[in-house]
Amino acid sequence: MAAPGTKSRLFRCVKSILYALLFITISILTIATLRTFSLNVNVGLQLADWEKTNQIRFDISQRQREEVFTNFKEAIRIPTVSYSPTDINATALHEFSRLLRKAFPTVFSSSLVQHEVVADYSHLFTVQGSQPDLVPYMLLAHIDVVPASESDGWDAPPFSAKEIDNFIYGRGTLDDKECVMGILQALEYLLLKGYRPQRGFYIGLGHDEEVSGLNGALNIVRLLKQRNVHLSFLLDEGLLVVDGVMKGLDGPAALIGVSEKGSATVKLSVTSAPGHSSMPPRESSIGILAAAVKRLEDNPMPMLFGQGPERGTFEHLAHKFIFPIRFLASNLWLFAPIVGRLLALKPETNAFSRTTTAVTMFNAGVKVNVLPSVAEAYVNFRIHSAQSLQEVLDLVDSTVGDQRVKVEVVDGFDPLPVSSYSETSYGFQIIKKSILDVFPQLTVAPGICVANTDSRHFKDLVADIYRFIPIWAKAGDAQRIHGINERISKKNYEDIVGFYFTLIQNCDVKELPETHSGVHEF
Numbered sequence: 001m002a003a004p005g006t007k008s009r010l011f012r013c014v015k016s017i018l019y020a021l022l023f024i025t026i027s028i029l030t031i032a033t034l035r036t037f038s039l040n041v042n043v044g045l046q047l048a049d050w051e052k053t054n055q056i057r058f059d060i061s062q063r064q065r066e067e068v069f070t071n072f073k074e075a076i077r078i079p080t081v082s083y084s085p086t087d088i089n090a091t092a093l094h095e096f097s098r099l100l101r102k103a104f105p106t107v108f109s110s111s112l113v114q115h116e117v118v119a120d121y122s123h124l125f126t127v128q129g130s131q132p133d134l135v136p137y138m139l140l141a142h143i144d145v146v147p148a149s150e151s152d153g154w155d156a157p158p159f160s161a162k163e164i165d166n167f168i169y170g171r172g173t174l175d176d177k178e179c180v181m182g183i184l185q186a187l188e189y190l191l192l193k194g195y196r197p198q199r200g201f202y203i204g205l206g207h208d209e210e211v212s213g214l215n216g217a218l219n220i221v222r223l224l225k226q227r228n229v230h231l232s233f234l235l236d237e238g239l240l241v242v243d244g245v246m247k248g249l250d251g252p253a254a255l256i257g258v259s260e261k262g263s264a265t266v267k268l269s270v271t272s273a274p275g276h277s278s279m280p281p282r283e284s285s286i287g288i289l290a291a292a293v294k295r296l297e298d299n300p301m302p303m304l305f306g307q308g309p310e311r312g313t314f315e316h317l318a319h320k321f322i323f324p325i326r327f328l329a330s331n332l333w334l335f336a337p338i339v340g341r342l343l344a345l346k347p348e349t350n351a352f353s354r355t356t357t358a359v360t361m362f363n364a365g366v367k368v369n370v371l372p373s374v375a376e377a378y379v380n381f382r383i384h385s386a387q388s389l390q391e392v393l394d395l396v397d398s399t400v401g402d403q404r405v406k407v408e409v410v411d412g413f414d415p416l417p418v419s420s421y422s423e424t425s426y427g428f429q430i431i432k433k434s435i436l437d438v439f440p441q442l443t444v445a446p447g448i449c450v451a452n453t454d455s456r457h458f459k460d461l462v463a464d465i466y467r468f469i470p471i472w473a474k475a476g477d478a479q480r481i482h483g484i485n486e487r488i489s490k491k492n493y494e495d496i497v498g499f500y501f502t503l504i505q506n507c508d509v510k511e512l513p514e515t516h517s518g519v520h521e522f
């Protein structure tokens with residue numbers, strides 16, 4: 001039996017531990033609560049004293065407004081579909097080149113603009129700046145589109161550019177002809193209004209982005225490398241404005257993609273002896289392959305939420321979330337695993353949390369009474385920023401774990417580097433300022449592009465690559481990209497032209513101003 005002194009020492013010891021735990025919990029909750037109410041990283045340069053460069057207002061006449069929509073609709077009606085790297089629509093691409101010349105006569109005749117056709121159907125515009133010491137920047141877009149078939153359930157034929165309730169319907173209205181036509185339309189009107197850029201810039205229009213850009217974008221890169229071109233930053237398609245896309249986020253937000261996920265396509269195949277279906281083996285090639293595919297689906301890649309640029313998205317938007325999401329998002333140091341698990345519940349947001357696994361093709365068999373000699377499946381992974389291609393391939397091997405299943409890598413690349421998005425990052429801040437000049441109601445945040453873009457081919461040429469178009473996406477709109485009823489509102493398209501009109505002028509800013517907080521410190 002323990003002595004009474006030992007008992008009370010034990011009691012005091014337990015009491016001290018409980019007090020210590022209570023103190024730690026209260027401290028953590030106090031820090032978390034303070035961060036919840038003070039974390040607002042969306043301030044800074046907006047209050048600073050910017051050099052005034054955007055003097056020309058985007059005021060267009062009614063006739064010009066009609067011209068803007070006529071040009072855009074003509075672009076949508078040309079079926080520049082890419083099926084595979086060797087199956088593109090050359091006739092449509094030629095027709096598109098003719099449309100560009102017709103729609104933008106000032107761009108094509110200006111002595112400030114040099115135009116080159118690259119790899120037969122892609123385009124490179126070099127716009128000369130009056131101050132050669134300013135490092136040029138680049139705007140990128142693509143002309144080609146993915147296939148579309150009206151019978152999938154479109155409300156209008158996908159190459160009709162039909163107007164329904166002030167929306168223009170058609171393949172390419174979001175991906176990516178609004179960007180191609182928006183950039184050139186803005187430049188056309190700027191030149192017409194007598195604008196002469198101080199900082200030079202390039203406009204690249206690829207013709208095979210939807211099938212990897214190995215002819216268009218890659219040859220534009222080769223040309224710029226040969227010419228020893230240095231770029232300050234590059235802006236391509238990728239992310240957009242989300243308005244009601246994510247539950248709990250109060251108000252619309254513009255997400256600028258500061259990186260994009262890596263990718264891997266893996267072919268799995270199983271071969272077995274063909275023969276009569278009346279004498280089947282215990283396991284067929286199809287059964288073995290299906291089990292391997294199921295293992296990949298049942299064992300998703302590890303949860304990595306918070307270890308890539310998606311952390312910046314939630315930290316920047318934390319103050320715009322409703323309670324209790326605001327509490328969680330303001331304290332990812334503590335709650336990242338919980339937030340990651342919540343995001344994993346929906347496909348659009350699961351893509352932020354991990355490398356995704358998509359089984360996209362499955363082929364086997366030729367006849368009902370013939371045992372198939374081969375079964376094959378393709379699995380496409382989009383790799384989280386905190387994982388490498390090799391790590392994903394190693395996990396695929398161990399998860400498949402069956403010698404009878406041959407695993408071959410069809411293609412793949414690592415996640416792209418993360419571009420800077422600090423207060424001293426020229427490209428990010430100029431894009432952010434241009435967004436807020438046109439859409440003052442938005443909160444701007446960095447983001448990760450979950451799909452891939454032509455900009456990835458430029459990674460050795462320029463460190464700061466951004467992916468953003470001010471497409472206004474409401475709940476369900478993201479599914480229209482590559483899906484049915486792709487459409488854009490007329491107001492949104494006009495604002496996109498206005499955005500590039502503003503951005504081009506803002507890029508004449510020589511250097512970023514001192515931040516507002518910095519000004520007060522001195």
Ligand SMILES: CCCCCCCC/C=C\CCCCCCCC(=O)N[C@@H](CC(N)=O)C(=O)O
Pocket residue numbers: 175209210211212213237238239242245246249313348450451452453454478481
């Ligand atoms: C607060 C968070 C809300 C998050 C919502 C995010 C919604 C994201 C929505 C849309 C992303 C759209 C991505 C568009 C880019 C498409 C580029 C593309 O299709 N690329 C192809 C071809 C290629 N270059 O490899 C691809 O397969 O990735």
Ligand SMILES: [Zn+2]
Pocket residue numbers: 142175176209237
């Ligand atoms: Zn695209």
Ligand SMILES: [Zn+2]
Pocket residue numbers: 146175210482
């Ligand atoms: Zn696309």
